[in-house]
Amino acid sequence: xxxxxxxxxxxxxxxxxxxxxxxxxxxxxxxxxxxxxxxxxxxxxxxxxxxxxxxxxxxxxxxxxxxxxxxxxxxxxxxxxxxxxxxxxxxxxxxxxxxxxxxxxxxxxxxxxxxxxxxxxxxxxxxxxxxxxxxxxxxxxxxxxxxxxxxxxxxxxxxxxxxxxxxxxxxxxxxxxxxxxxxxxxxxxxxxxxxxxxxxxxxxxxxxxxxxxxxxxxxxxxxxxxxxxxxxxxxxxxxxxxxxxxxxxxxxxxxxxxxxxxxxxxxxxxxxxxxxxxxxxxxxxxxxxxxxxxxxxxxxxxxxxxxxxxxxxxxxxxxxxxxxxxxxxxxxxxxxxxxxxxxxxxxxxxxxxxxxxxxxxxxxxxxxxxxxxxxxxxxxxxxxx
Numbered sequence: 001x002x003x004x005x006x007x008x009x010x011x012x013x014x015x016x017x018x019x020x021x022x023x024x025x026x027x028x029x030x031x032x033x034x035x036x037x038x039x040x041x042x043x044x045x046x047x048x049x050x051x052x053x054x055x056x057x058x059x060x061x062x063x064x065x066x067x068x069x070x071x072x073x074x075x076x077x078x079x080x081x082x083x084x085x086x087x088x089x090x091x092x093x094x095x096x097x098x099x100x101x102x103x104x105x106x107x108x109x110x111x112x113x114x115x116x117x118x119x120x121x122x123x124x125x126x127x128x129x130x131x132x133x134x135x136x137x138x139x140x141x142x143x144x145x146x147x148x149x150x151x152x153x154x155x156x157x158x159x160x161x162x163x164x165x166x167x168x169x170x171x172x173x174x175x176x177x178x179x180x181x182x183x184x185x186x187x188x189x190x191x192x193x194x195x196x197x198x199x200x201x202x203x204x205x206x207x208x209x210x211x212x213x214x215x216x217x218x219x220x221x222x223x224x225x226x227x228x229x230x231x232x233x234x235x236x237x238x239x240x241x242x243x244x245x246x247x248x249x250x251x252x253x254x255x256x257x258x259x260x261x262x263x264x265x266x267x268x269x270x271x272x273x274x275x276x277x278x279x280x281x282x283x284x285x286x287x288x289x290x291x292x293x294x295x296x297x298x299x300x301x302x303x304x305x306x307x308x309x310x311x312x313x314x315x316x317x318x319x320x321x322x323x324x325x326x327x328x329x330x331x332x333x334x335x336x337x338x339x340x341x342x343x344x345x346x347x348x349x350x351x352x353x354x355x356x357x358x359x360x361x362x363x364x365x366x367x368x369x370x371x372x373x374x375x376x377x378x379x380x381x382x383x384x385x
Contacts, residue, residue: 002296004262005084010073010310018059018070019077025054026085037089037212041204042166045125051092052122058096061104065112066120071314072248076255083259086355088362089212093252094163095119099126101248102172102188106231106241115170115190124192127168129159129218130242139174139242140183144220146175151227153177153189155198155220161369165216166204169193173220174242177235186238188231191223198223209361246371247323251309253370254326257334258306260363261299264334267355268292268341275346288344295337302333321383328376331366338363 007016029050037043051057059074061067068074075097082090100119103112118124135141144157155175165171171191178185193199202217232241269292272282282288309326312318342349342356349356367373 004266004296004299008073008076008310009307010076010314012073015070015073015077018055018068018074019081021054022056022078022081023084025051025056026081026087030087030090031085034085034087034089034212039211041211042214043090043212045122045167047090048095048122048125050122051090052120056096057092057122058100058116058120061096061100061116061120065104065116067100067116072251073310073314075252076310079252079256080259083256084263086260086263086359086362087212088210091163091213093249093256094128095126097252098245098249099128099170099172102128102231102241102245103190105245106188106237111190111229111231119170124169125164125167126170126172127162127164128172128174129162129165130174131159131161133158133160139186139239142174142176142186144173144175145179146173146177146187146189146225148177148227149224152224153227153230155189155191155223155225157220159218160202161205162216162218163213165218166201166214171218172231174238181236183239184236186242187235188238188241189225190229190231191225196223207365209358209364243320247318247320248313249370250323250327250376251313251318253366254306254323254330255310257327257330257363257366258299258302260359261295261302261330261334261337264338264341264356264359265292265295265299268295268344271348271356272344282344291340291344295340298333298337302330306330321380324371324376324379327370328373328380331363332373334363334366 055068056078059068059070060072063069078092100116103115119126130139132142132144144155144159146153146155155173169192171193173189173191174186175189176185177187198221200219202219205215207215272288275282306326309318309322338360342360345354345356348354351357
């Protein structure tokens with residue numbers, strides 16, 4: 001069998017050891033619990049604590065704040081290993097891969113010491129609230145407002161499709177502090193949700209896939225938050241901050257999509273060897289071999305680009321355009337490969353108890369979350385001018 005999981009060019013001995021630890025932890029502590037998580041639509045809190053003790057929640061955060069002091073390579077390992085066990089319930093890529101870096105890059109020393117250790121340990125579950133009911137990829141059009149009132153901001157508005165939102169203890173909220181300034185009027189404000197007057201969670205949303213990942217609506221009704229919770233020395237820096245951090249989010253999505261693609265091929269190869277039709281194994285039919293050859297080639301070529309992007313991101317050299325290309329290509333190809341793999345499973349591929357069926361539903365949102373494919377194309381197209 002062709003090895004779809006060779007050592008990565010960005011995988012040092014230390015990173016490989018971390019991968020082995022994460023793989024064993026997921027196998028022993030997560031896989032058997034995932035069915036219950038999918039039914040209840042959220043991951044148990046004690047699992048966040050376990051992952052925190054392992055150093056898996058925020059591996060790229062500085063050691064002084066409770067992290068592992070590693071690079072994005074460790075974040076990539078967690079994303080890959082979650083995909084290899086077909087787990088979309090645990091949104092570490094949001095908690096540790098998105099929320100924590102915002103705090104690390106833009107937080108004051110006091111903010112970092114206050115929040116990051118709780119993020120690293122799992123005491124706090126993190127979320128970021130950008131998307132609104134009438135505003136998806138167009139972040140300049142957000143309507144949630146933050147009105148200054150002395151030493152506080154007063155938040156009003158709503159957010160939707162917020163991953164980890166149902167359980168989040170800490171939420172970074174994108175709000176308009178000056179509606180007349182467009183993108184320059186957006187500010188990021190951190191809220192701690194426990195006992196916060198005026199803050200309300202809506203329902204844990206039903207989705208066609210990713211059933212174990214809590215995805216919630218959030219509502220703000222005259223919510224008072226200290227000005228000291230603002231990210232950035234001044235108001236109006238939120239849009240620039242989001243643009244600076246979105247490349248890592250999009251690369252993380254690409255990394256997970258790539259690994260999910262590889263896993264889909266692995267389980268399909270195993271299936272077509274075992275499944276028989278017309279007194280032959282499915283792998284003996286030319287159509288099966290050709291379809292899998294196409295899938296494997298797609299995955300292998302895509303792997304080279306993803307690994308190159310990870311290497312450059314670790315060096316601090318990955319451009320927004322290349323991150324957008326990676327997200328666009330990997331998620332689109334994931335959809336195509338998983339569809340072909342499901343087809344090779346026949347009717348069983350449509351049964352929910354088969355991993356490929358769940359993978360098919362889980363894969364669909366990857367072309368939307370973190371910026372739709374159409375937005376990725378527009379970002380790439382701007383590089384022409």
